[in-house]
Amino acid sequence: MTITVHPVILCGGSGTRLWPLSRKSYPKQFVPLVGETTLLQDCAERMLGPSEAPYAKPLVLTNEAFRFIVPEQLAEVGIDPGPILIEPEGRNTAPAILAAALYLASRNPDAIMLVAPSDHVIPDKTAFHKAVAEGARAVSERGDLVTFGITPTRPETGYGYLKLSHAPDSSERAVPLDCFVEKPDADTAQSMLEDGSYLWNSGIFLFAVRDIVAAFQQHAGSLIAPVQKAVAEAKTDLGFLRLDPAAWAESADISIDYAVMEKAENLSVVPFSAGWSDVGSWTAVQELSDVNEDGVATNGDVTAIECRNVLIRSESPTQEVVAMGLENVIAVAMPDAVLVASMDKAQDVKQAVTTLKEKGAKQAETLPVDHRPWGWFESLVVGDRFQVKRIHVHPGAALSLQSHHHRSEHWIVVKGTAKVSIDDKEQLVSENQSVYIPLGATHRMENPGKVPMVLIEVQTGAYLGEDDIIRYEDIYSRE
Incomplete structure (x- = not known):
């Protein structure tokens, strides 16, 4: 029987160990750390599966701040994602994986889901797909909950470990899991390396939807009701599915390892030695x-x-x-x-x-470039009562219809053409042309062209914060 794998990509996380490049406002999964593509793009391409095996479109779980970045980056590499579920707040991996399982169960209770973080590097896609196929056998034949263990290459103290029932050999497909082991000290890590029956915990999982839901019911029953309600009462918004905030807030903040995996008995591990990194430092x-x-x-x-x-x-x-x-x-x-x-x-x-x-340093969490659904802007100069920004607007995108209490703005187009509305007047502003937006005027900027539009914005006024925006209309449903 042909098995369709349903990829689930977890795309939250802040990646603080890779500061200053990775920050809360734009973490490492969206950055091209190694090569030309981002970690999310690499993950999504890997989760497309091999040409000879059926993989469904990836389901992505992310948060409000990243909901437009995710489809934008996937579109850049030609990937049309499946559902994108928006978590109202971060609640760790257990609620996220359960939400994905319940969503899939309502459509295909026999589905097999492959869960992976969006910020890992696995260079050998062929070897990864082979490992998934090995895991799928354990899932379909025995009903196992499968995780993937990385063959350690050094006595690493920064990873959790998987203790196998015995040291694996090259002929074995999936080995029974004995227990999970927390991050060890250096001496313990060295002894585990020499033992041969310990693998690094990759945080990548494969299981049948009905099996993982049953495991949650048995070992983490308190999560079922709030997450089920969050999925059942989710609202569609511009192609995204927003999980219900009130129900989601009732779910515990807990990892899948603590909630289920460390308690379940039907666990097995597929050893993987073809190269892996969580890019954690x-x-x-x-x-x-x-x-x-x-x-x-x-x-x-x-x-x-x-x-x-x-x-x-x-x-x-x-x-x-x-x-x-x-x-x-x-x-x-x-x-x-x-x-x-x-x-x-x-x-x-x-x-x-x-x-x-x-100490209140804004550099702790935010980058100079601020990404928005319509594009991005960058603060070039900030002074007393003035600020200069570079604004990049994607083709066909538009900023909200808005006004400001405390600042006026001067826009100079340097690339492309801007369609500008100021109160009841509308005009096209081409390269090397400018337009002035008086204090309090209702205005909107659009890019009607087929190429990115770039302009320089000069703000002047008593207060220049981003919260001085009164939105009247917004095609991206921001409040």
């Missing part, structure tokens, strides 16, 4: 990068002189980073923040983010 990025004979990995406009074992990145096309005589150092330069850290502190970068949040 800057040292992981270095390992995935092209390095020279001295272990130097660079990205962007970087000059490294007499350096050894370093990762140096410039994330701005106007910023040249020069490193001299460095060893075992991470340096990541953004337009608004720079990280310089010892390699052995890579796992502690999230502590720096916590410290920045405590």
Whole structure:
């Protein structure tokens, strides 16, 4: 019997260990950390499955902040996703996976779902699809809940482990799981590496919808009612499915491992040794990068002189980073923040983010580029009573019909053509032309063309915050 795999992509997370490139407003899954495509795009292409096997369109779970970024990035690589479920707030992996299972169960109770985070790297897609096929046999023949274990290559203290019933060999497809093991200390990690029966916990799962729902009913019954209600009372919004906020808030904030996997008995593990990374630190990025004979990995406009074992990145096309005589150092330069850290502190970068949040630094969570459903804008200069922005509007996109209490705006088009409405007047503004929006005027900007439209906006006024926006109409249903 042919088995159709239903991919489920978990696309939340903040990726604080990869600050300053990954931040809460635009985390690592949306960034091209390795190669030209983003981690989300790589994941989605991997979840399309091999040409000879039926894989359904991927179901994606994400949050309000990313709901337009997800389809935009998938469209860039030619992927038409299936349903996109919007989580009202982050409640960890157990409620998210249960919501996906219940959604699929209402349409195909016999479905097999493949659950994966959106921010992992698995270079060998063929090997991954083969491992999924091995897992599917354990699911269909024995009703197992399957997870994928990564063959460890070092005594890693940053990962959880899977203890198998015995050390796997190349002939075995899926091995019974003995238990989950928390992140170990260095000595324990070394002994587990030598033992051979421990694998890294990848956080990737495969199970039949009816089996995982039954497991939730048995081991985490308190989650069923609120998540079921959140799915049943979900509202369709511009092609997205918004889970009911009130019901969702009643669900526990708990991982799938704690809620179900550590309690279930019908678990097996498919060993995977063809390369994997959760890209959980800057040292992981270095390992995935092209390095020279001295272990130097660079990205962007970087000059490294007499350096050894370093990762140096410039994330701005106007910023040249020069490193001299460095060893075992991470340096990541953004337009608004720079990280310089010892390699052995890579796992502690999230502590720096916590410290920045405590001191009220906006760089802790937000990037200079602010992504919106219609495109993005970037603050170029901020001064007393004025601000200069670069605004990029996608073809066919439009900003909301709005006004401001405290600022006026001057728009200069530098690329494309803008369709501008000011009160009851409408006009086209072409390249090298400008238009003035007085304080309090009701206005809207659209891109009627087939190419991106770029303009420079000069704001002047007593208050220039983004919350000084009164929306009257918005095609993206923002409040």
